[in-house]
Amino acid sequence: MSTVTLYSVSSDIATAVLNAVGSVLPAPYRADVTAPTTETGLAVLIFTVILLAASMINTIMLIWWERKLLGRFMDRRGAMHVGYAGLLQNFADGFKLFRKHTFRPREADSVGFFFGPTAYMISSLIIFGILPISSGWSMGLLPLSLLLALVIFSFAPLFIFVSAWSSNNKYSLMGGMRSAAQMIAYEVPLLLAVVAVVIVSGSFNLTTIVAEQQNYWFWGPLFVALIVFVAAMLAEMERIPFDLPEAEAELVEGWNTEYGGMLFAFFMFADYLRGLVGSILVVLLFLGGWTLPTWVPSPLTAFPLAGIFWFMVKTYLVFGLFVWIRASLPRVRTDQLLRLGWNRMIPLALLSVFLAAALVTVRCVPVFGCVPSPGV
Amino acid sequence: MSEMWINMGPQHPMTHGLWNLRVRIDGEMILDVDPEMGYLHRGIEKISEDRHYNEVITLMDRCCYVAGLSWEHLYILAAEEALHIEPPERAKYLRMMCDEFQRIGSHIMWYSAFVQDIGLMTPFLYGMRDRDLILDLFQSYTGARMTYEYMRVGGVRNDLPLGFTDQARKVLDWLIDRFREYDQLCLGSTIFHRRCDQLGVLKANDCITHGVTGPMLRSAGVKRDLRKDRPYAAYDQVDFDVAVADGADVTARYLVRMEEMRQSVRIVRQTLDWLDRHPGPVIAENLPRWLGAPYAPIGDEGYLLKRRYPKGVGFSSVEEPHGEAQAYVVNEGGEHPYRVKFRSPVFANISAARQYLVGYHVADIPPIMGSVDICVGEVDR
Numbered sequence: 001m002s003t004v005t006l007y008s009v010s011s012d013i014a015t016a017v018l019n020a021v022g023s024v025l026p027a028p029y030r031a032d033v034t035a036p037t038t039e040t041g042l043a044v045l046i047f048t049v050i051l052l053a054a055s056m057i058n059t060i061m062l063i064w065w066e067r068k069l070l071g072r073f074m075d076r077r078g079a080m081h082v083g084y085a086g087l088l089q090n091f092a093d094g095f096k097l098f099r100k101h102t103f104r105p106r107e108a109d110s111v112g113f114f115f116g117p118t119a120y121m122i123s124s125l126i127i128f129g130i131l132p133i134s135s136g137w138s139m140g141l142l143p144l145s146l147l148l149a150l151v152i153f154s155f156a157p158l159f160i161f162v163s164a165w166s167s168n169n170k171y172s173l174m175g176g177m178r179s180a181a182q183m184i185a186y187e188v189p190l191l192l193a194v195v196a197v198v199i200v201s202g203s204f205n206l207t208t209i210v211a212e213q214q215n216y217w218f219w220g221p222l223f224v225a226l227i228v229f230v231a232a233m234l235a236e237m238e239r240i241p242f243d244l245p246e247a248e249a250e251l252v253e254g255w256n257t258e259y260g261g262m263l264f265a266f267f268m269f270a271d272y273l274r275g276l277v278g279s280i281l282v283v284l285l286f287l288g289g290w291t292l293p294t295w296v297p298s299p300l301t302a303f304p305l306a307g308i309f310w311f312m313v314k315t316y317l318v319f320g321l322f323v324w325i326r327a328s329l330p331r332v333r334t335d336q337l338l339r340l341g342w343n344r345m346i347p348l349a350l351l352s353v354f355l356a357a358a359l360v361t362v363r364c365v366p367v368f369g370c371v372p373s374p375g376v
Numbered sequence: 377m378s379e380m381w382i383n384m385g386p387q388h389p390m391t392h393g394l395w396n397l398r399v400r401i402d403g404e405m406i407l408d409v410d411p412e413m414g415y416l417h418r419g420i421e422k423i424s425e426d427r428h429y430n431e432v433i434t435l436m437d438r439c440c441y442v443a444g445l446s447w448e449h450l451y452i453l454a455a456e457e458a459l460h461i462e463p464p465e466r467a468k469y470l471r472m473m474c475d476e477f478q479r480i481g482s483h484i485m486w487y488s489a490f491v492q493d494i495g496l497m498t499p500f501l502y503g504m505r506d507r508d509l510i511l512d513l514f515q516s517y518t519g520a521r522m523t524y525e526y527m528r529v530g531g532v533r534n535d536l537p538l539g540f541t542d543q544a545r546k547v548l549d550w551l552i553d554r555f556r557e558y559d560q561l562c563l564g565s566t567i568f569h570r571r572c573d574q575l576g577v578l579k580a581n582d583c584i585t586h587g588v589t590g591p592m593l594r595s596a597g598v599k600r601d602l603r604k605d606r607p608y609a610a611y612d613q614v615d616f617d618v619a620v621a622d623g624a625d626v627t628a629r630y631l632v633r634m635e636e637m638r639q640s641v642r643i644v645r646q647t648l649d650w651l652d653r654h655p656g657p658v659i660a661e662n663l664p665r666w667l668g669a670p671y672a673p674i675g676d677e678g679y680l681l682k683r684r685y686p687k688g689v690g691f692s693s694v695e696e697p698h699g700e701a702q703a704y705v706v707n708e709g710g711e712h713p714y715r716v717k718f719r720s721p722v723f724a725n726i727s728a729a730r731q732y733l734v735g736y737h738v739a740d741i742p743p744i745m746g747s748v749d750i751c752v753g754e755v756d757r
Binding site: 240244333335 | 380382388389404491494495496497565567570571738739
């Protein structure tokens with residue numbers, strides 16, 4: 001039971017498929033098809049496809065979750081008509097966008113206009129190859145997986161700015177400028193908040209960070225870091241109250257004003273991919289990942305794939321918090337946002353680093369218990 | 377980025393209608409603005425000259441799509457003065473009730489659009505939900521939810537349906553509770569104050585210089601309300617306060633409008649009580665056929681067909697939800713008005729845009745213009 005990993009599943013599928021194919025083929029080819037290298041190659045391919053499909057389906061479900069939740073906050077029902085409780089609505093919307101003609105304004109730069117959204121989407125998808133979803137359910141034990149994920153996450157302003165600039169539209173350009181300024185300003189507190197987690201857990205490996213939370217989840221002792229991280233994540237995801245790059249009231253649609261059809265779908269999709277990544281990172285860094293506290297009765301933790309189940313529950317709840325914030329807060333202004341970022345968030349993030357260092361020095365906190373020795 | 381002009385409009389989420397705000401910006405700063413109107417001009421004043429007096433009412437509903445009844449009232453007052461017709465007392469109260477319900481509806485509509493401008497989505501839907509109740513009331517006695525065509529020269533078209541006043545009181549009770557909720561969602565938020573305090577300031581002197589009226593003027597501390605200063609309908613018979621705020625900024629305009637809605641509820645409650653106690657005719661007697669009296673007696677056909685009114689001019693000014701609207705109707709003795717002229721408050725309020733926009737940020741344009749409460753239908757007519 002405990003050895004079921006994503007790779008073992010895909011490897012089993014690959015073996016079964018290759019054996020089936022091999023049994024049909026004439027003898028000379030049989031050995032080639034069932035050779036270990038072929039098997040490994042196919043297993044990796046299946047592994048990737050499963051991961052891609054899982055991340056895509058989860059992103060679409062996340063949009064559904066946001067629409068339903070937002071609807072309830074607003075005293076309405078949200079999507080209702082396509083599928084049960086509107087579950088298939090987003091697939092229908094996506095299909096509509098897929099069928100639409102993709103056009104480019106005459107004066108727009110043809111390379112940047114198509115490169116921007118594509119790269120934005122792909123870079124957001126790559127992160128899913130790094131994030132562990134449950135013990136064993138990840139691409140591999142990358143020692144610096146957290147750092148790699150954040151690096152890829154921070155590519156986005158470049159691609160947004162490229163697509164905004166090449167749209168040859170004043171609103172797009174202003175949106176792109178805002179987006180770049182905002183993301184760069186909030187990258188710093190985001191990383192500092194992560195540093196606090198790294199100090200306590202002693203590792204950049206996400207799997208290790210989750211394992212280090214066996215005594216207590218990090219949200220309690222690192223509460224300041226959590227606040228900074230969530231706020232910075234909101235800015236990175238460009239969600240209300242920090243959604244001014246695409247503030248529709250003044251900038252029409254911000255940096256994606258000129259985009260329609262599938263390219264617009266890329267942007268929307270990548271936005272929610274990043275929302276999913278943000279929620280997953282909060283769960284991994286502060287909420288114990290796929291683990292549950294030891295006092296939880298075992299029937300709740302022992303069923304098959306319990307780790308993934310609880311991980312998804314936590315992720316959707318965290319995203320629900322983002323939706324709640326979106327439903328209840330107005331949008332701040334650019335200068336206020338930047339002032340908040342540089343003047344408030346960075347000192348707060350530094351404080352959280354200091355607190356983390358103090359925690360590691362003291363080692364034991366009354367309510368939460370003891371820190372595991374760092375670097376193990 | 378160097379300086380550049382951008383067109384906010386005619387198709388832009390900020391405009392709330394069909395007009396264009398040209399803005400010269402340097403980065404995020406506003407250096408100059410230039411409002412352009414006229415995209416929605418339909419020539420209502422000219423069309424009115426070819427229509428019977430009561431047919432102009434149809435056009436009045438198209439003046440402002442959220443305050444149709446207020447504009448009907450405005451025109452009717454001027455037309456009655458020009459034709460020397462006196463409406464019955466009950467009609468006056470009915471018109472006053474229409475006006476005040478319309479004011480609440482219009483202000484809720486403003487609230488919904490305004491919060492959308494500063495990025496709040498939830499109150500937008502709350503506002504639309506509550507406005508629906510008022511539209512339901514309108515539908516129950518005018519038959520329409522948007523273009524009512526309810527008022528007539530000499531009165532109103534029909535009396536209230538049975539049980540209307542009780543239903544209306546229930547709606548008012550509900551609304552009073554909701555206003556508290558609106559305040560919690562806006563005034564309770566720090567970000568709201570960050571976005572709206574000290575923003576779009578237009579002091580009392582500038583307001584008066586540029587002919588700015590309505591909630592914008594009252595938010596600058598000027599206690600000017602036509603319902604008190606120049607009472608029409610039966611406003612001198614009811615008890616209410618004029619909503620005034622200091623600050624002259626976006627927050628002050630918000631406060632004024634919220635208080636006005638509460639005062640409107642007060643007025644409507646008194647009006648409903650009066651209407652319960654005083655049944656009677658709702659339209660003047662002996663109106664000629666061409667004034668479209670639906671149940672004019674058919675005895676004296678010749679008289680009612682040919683009856684003309686002596687020449688005259690009529691002027692009226694009404695405290696419309698957006699400000700002071702004025703109408704001028706010239707009666708040359710025919711079945712059509714000879715000349716009709718309107719003064720739109722929003723036109724003056726938008727025209728002063730340079731005074732309250734320059735020097736702020738691009739991101740401040742939606743909240744400031746939202747606080748003006750724009751209705752382009754009446755700007756262009």
